[in-house]
Amino acid sequence: MQNTTPSDERAWQARILRPFTALTIFVGLLALPFIVWLDLDALSRKNLAERAQETSRLIDIMRGFYSTDVVGRILNADGQVTLSHKYQNINGAVPIPATLSIELGNRISAGDGIVKYRFVSDLPFKGRDTHPLDEFERYALASLRANPELPVTEIGGSPFNRSLRVATPVVMGQVCVSCHNVHPDSPKKNWAVGDVRGIQEISVAQPIEANIFAFKYLLMYFGAAALAGLTLLWLQHRQSKLIGAMNEDLTEANDFLAAVSVKIAKYISPQIYRSIFSGERDATIATERKKLTMFFSDIKDFTATAERLQPEDLTILLNEYLTSMSELALEYGGTVDKFIGDAILVFFGDPETKGVEEDASACLRMAAAMQIKLEQLNREWRKRGIKHPFKARMGINTGFCNVGNFGSNDRMDYTIIGAEANFAARLQAVAQPGEIILSQETYELVRHLVTASPKPPITMKGIARKVTPYAVSGFAYDLASREGVVSSSMAGLELFLDVDALDDNKAEQAREQLHSALEALDRRVR
Secondary structure, three states: OOOOOHHHHHHHHHHHHHHHHHHHHHHHHHHHHHHHHHHHHHHHHHHHHHHHHHHHHHHHHHHHHHHHHHHHHHHOOOOOOEEEOOHHHOOOEEEOHHHHHHHHHHHHHHOOOOEEEEEEEOOOOOOOOOOOOOHHHHHHHHHHHHOOOOOEEEEEEEOOEEEEEEEEEEEOOHHHHHHHOOOOOOOOOOOOOOOEEEEEEEEEEEEHHHHHOOOHHHHHHHHHHHHHHHHHHHHHHHHHHHHHHHHHHHHHHHHHHHHHHHHHHOOOOHHHHHHHHOOOOOOOOOEEEEEEEEEEEEEOOHHHHHHHOOHHHHHHHHHHHHHHHHHHHHHOOOEEEEEEOOEEEEEEOOOOOOOHHHHHHHHHHHHHHHHHHHHHHHHHHHHOOOOOOOOEEEEEEEEEEEEEEEEOOOOEEEEEEOHHHHHHHHHHHOOOOOOEEEOHHHHHHHOOOEEEEEOOOEEEOOEEEEEOOEEEEEEHHHHOOOOOEEEEEEOOEEEEEEHHHOOHHHHHHHHHHHHHHHHHHHHHHO
């Protein structure tokens, strides 16, 4: 059986979940109006049928009452037909209107219909069955006698079986007034036309559960929607668990990669580390020819020093030295190529550059800072009992080299190759302990920053001509405050003059050149 990873399962769920969700929403939106129409149509049919049946029931009750209690009694009468509220006890009598209403109400209310009818009054004829008035009926009588034009309604029942009661007035007409004011059973003899004698009360009950289940299509729709929603929630829950598991795996992987990347950073230059992990540089064998400034340093008599120290002490000193020098190289923008024992190779101009001149200046300032830092380290080491301090020789050269990734597809180094790189090592070899030697090309780029004296020309393998190295004796920012030193730099002017460094012949030449420069400035000003 093929094993599936959380990533595969998540992708499968995403492929299923998206179209399922879209289809569910589309079908739901499309079906809802149709479902509502079906239920409304069914409810309308149901209500019409109930109204028709209830109307038929009421008509049947009225027709039955009329047949038995009116027509039947008239047909069975022996003599004259009369009206009476006690018509049942009198042969040939038929009910008066009030009695007719009361009897119809009793018959209509006795059935199982949804409509109930009652004719009630607080002033009934003597001999009639009394009906105790409830709160609604009492309120309705008082309200209708105050304003007969405004029917009184009440909604009651339980939450699942609502009912509506409507009370309308029974108003006395002329015939009713004439009868009631003289009838011996009438409790009141001063009726006037328009008086409200009682109320006609109609009650309509409507069970809510019956209407709820009338929306069967909508209920089925909601059931299907709930099922689809639960399915979506279940799928989302599963996907959330998968994503959570993947996030945990990714967190662990990221932590592992972060730890590994920190370890890898110890083996390569920070600039290369950043360019690789940011995606700016590919780990492929590729080089380019660029003009770089290269720095090479070496500790004089390191082998002899190593023989006088224990390996543990030597390791501590060397690591402190290389750490401090690497920090300075990074501070000034240099790329640490490699450590060769106690030797250090640093170059400026790749992968980051500020221009050839600025790269050379940064390299020179770095070398000066390294010499100062080494003196500080030596003072600390002396306090720890190290009698023979380190003395570094340094060489700087500027020229074209091939820079990039060299090696195989399985193992490569980011480094530089070329005679100019070897020349920096050769310059270091002719330097005195604590001295910085520049090539002529580097000197031309940084002469505004440094004072240097030429040394005897040297030959080098791969270079046919002899080259002149320059030994750094001071820096412009150190000499500017000394008497006899003039230094200025601006657009169109680069001036550095150290009178003490000139012999008589060169001093005369400098005087002539400065005089020519002043004449040129005078012509420009005029």
